[in-house]
Structure formats: C-alpha cells, structure tokens
Amino acid sequence: MAKENTITPEQKAAAVVISLGAEKAAQVYKYLTEDEVQRLTVEVAKLGFLPAEVTEDILDEFYKNCMLQKVVTEGGMEYAKSVLEKAFGEDVASTLLGKVEKTLKSRVFSFLSKYDDLSIFSILSNERPQTIALVLSYMDSGRAANIIAGLPENRKISVVEAIARMDSAAPEAMKIVEREVEKKLSSVMTTDYTKIGGIDYIAEVMNYVDRGDEKYIFDELSKKDVELVEEIRKKMFVFEDIVGMDNLSIQRVIREVDQKDLVYALKGAQSEVASVIFGNMSVRMTETIKSELEITTNVRVKDVEDAQQRIVSVIRKLEDSGQIIVSKGGKDDIIA
Structure with missing residues (x-):
C-alpha cells in the first residue's frame, strides 16, 4: 500500500473496520445501506497490508472526526472549540473546526446556486437590510456585489454596513430568513452558529463594486462610522x-x-x-x-x-x- 496521504476515504473506512475486529465490525454494518455494505466489503477485501504507522494515522484521524462530531452536535461550535483545544491543541482544533464551519456554511442557502442574480434580487430587494445582509453573506462575493449594485443608493449603505458589522448568526435568525424566501426557493437549514459576514467578507464584496458605487458607499458610510470604513479599506485592494x-x-x-x-x-x-x-x-x-x-x-x-x-x-x-x-x-x- 502507498503512503497514507494517497489512501482514499473508502480505503480509510476499510482500515477502521478491520481494526475494530470482526464482532464490532458486524455491529457497524447494521447501520449501513446495502450499497454501503457492498462497497465497504470490496475495499476490505482489496486492502491488503498496511504499515502500522499508516494504520495509526488513519485511526487517529477517525478518532478526531468522531470527537469533533460529538462535541459539535452536543454543545455547538463554542463548546466544540473549547473541548478540542484542550484535547488536541489550538492548531489541530482550528483545522478541524474550519472544516466543520465550511461544511455548515455551504449547507445554508446552498439553493442560491440554482438561481440567477436577478431572481435572487427580486426576492431580496424589498427585505430589511439585515435580512439582505444575512443572505448575501452566504453568497459568492461577486454575486453579492451584483445584488448590492441593484439596490437604491440609501439601501446600499445600510446593507454594506450590516454585513461589515455581522459576526455570527443564530439558527433562529437564519430560519426566519429562510421562511421569508421559501415561497420561491427551497432551503437546507443548519442548527448551529456559523461565522458569516464581517470586515473580510465585505472588503471582498467591495472589490467587485464599481468605483463610482464604491466612492458613494464609503463617503456616506464615513458620515456614520469613519473607523469602520478605514477597516474595510485596509482589507481591500484598489x-x-x-x-x-x-x-x-x-x-x-x-x-x-x-x-x-x-x-x-x-x-x-x-x-x-x-x-x-x-x-x-x-x-x-x-x-x-x-x-x-x-x-x-x-x-x-x-x-x-x-x-x-x-x-x-x-x-x-x-x-x-x-x-x-x-x-x-x-x-x-x-x-x-
């Protein structure tokens, strides 16, 4: 068998099952579909010899993923962060949580990828700035910029400010927003806090906004919060x-x-x-x-x-x- 980093996820699953032993492996099989049982059995049969250090790495990865799933499910991201940092240190915990956060964020409003910007704009244009900001924070920055560009001048300012000030959104807030748009769009909801918006994201959006709109937005926003504008500009490339x-x-x-x-x-x-x-x-x-x-x-x-x-x-x-x-x-x- 090749090095550990060339092993497929299916082969890793087979290695874990083999390490469990026949009796415990049989218990795992009870929770799998027929197709999953067949695929896993084929991988177990094909796996052959694995060096001890490779098996150890695979089991270590499996353990971390299991623990990650457990703490996120039971206590949310903050609890998970605390537990994982104590168990594995800040670097490993950050890597594990980064994967979870990316997965959670990709699940929320994932349906937006099926609709063009005009359709999304028609749904959002009459919503409150905070609602628009929440939805745009889950979109590609270029697409978010297109939607901001179509808003009335005063609403552009409010939406940009709302995104910049955003840090995390509660599940309840996301459910409310999803209910407001579900008449036309289907959605998949997450049940935990996910980092969205913020200075980095709105700076990315503003990089796509044309110079005229950029100047107007920053001039108007400066009247309300000069420091916020400076923070955004520092993250932008002009x-x-x-x-x-x-x-x-x-x-x-x-x-x-x-x-x-x-x-x-x-x-x-x-x-x-x-x-x-x-x-x-x-x-x-x-x-x-x-x-x-x-x-x-x-x-x-x-x-x-x-x-x-x-x-x-x-x-x-x-x-x-x-x-x-x-x-x-x-x-x-x-x-x-």
Missing part, C-alpha cells in the same frame, strides 16, 4: 495599491491587461502610481503609452474608473491563481 506590489508582479499585470485600459487608467492615475507602472515597462512600451496619453483627451471619469477596475480584476485573478502575490492591509505577505 488600483492605487499597485505601488505596493513587487516589480515582477507589476510586470506580469502589464503583460495581461488591455493596452487601452492601461492608457485610460493612467489618464486619471496619481503621479506615484503612474511612475511605478512606467518604471516596469520597456522603453518602447513607455513611449507608446505616453504618446497615446497625449492624444487621448476628453475622457470621462467613469471610463477611467472602469479601466482601473478592470486592471484590478486582472490583478485579483492572477493573485487567485497564485501567479502573483499581493500584500494587503499593510502586512508583508512575502518571506525571503
């Missing part, structure tokens, strides 16, 4: 943050973006940003772009902002694929 990127990453971005977008973006760029971008171009390209800048006149502010946003989108895609590294929030993400 066009001006290019100055903090390393040269190789900037050069990669320049190769990927449309030259027309580059011209329009530079038309409204701060001198420091323009200097950094030109400093990462070839001499010939610099001359070409500067020539185009001279003949490109009467450019609308919106066109400049849209071009800058498209460049930011390219940066985000390159970062998501691991091709470049972007430092956010003043923290250095690179270790030499």
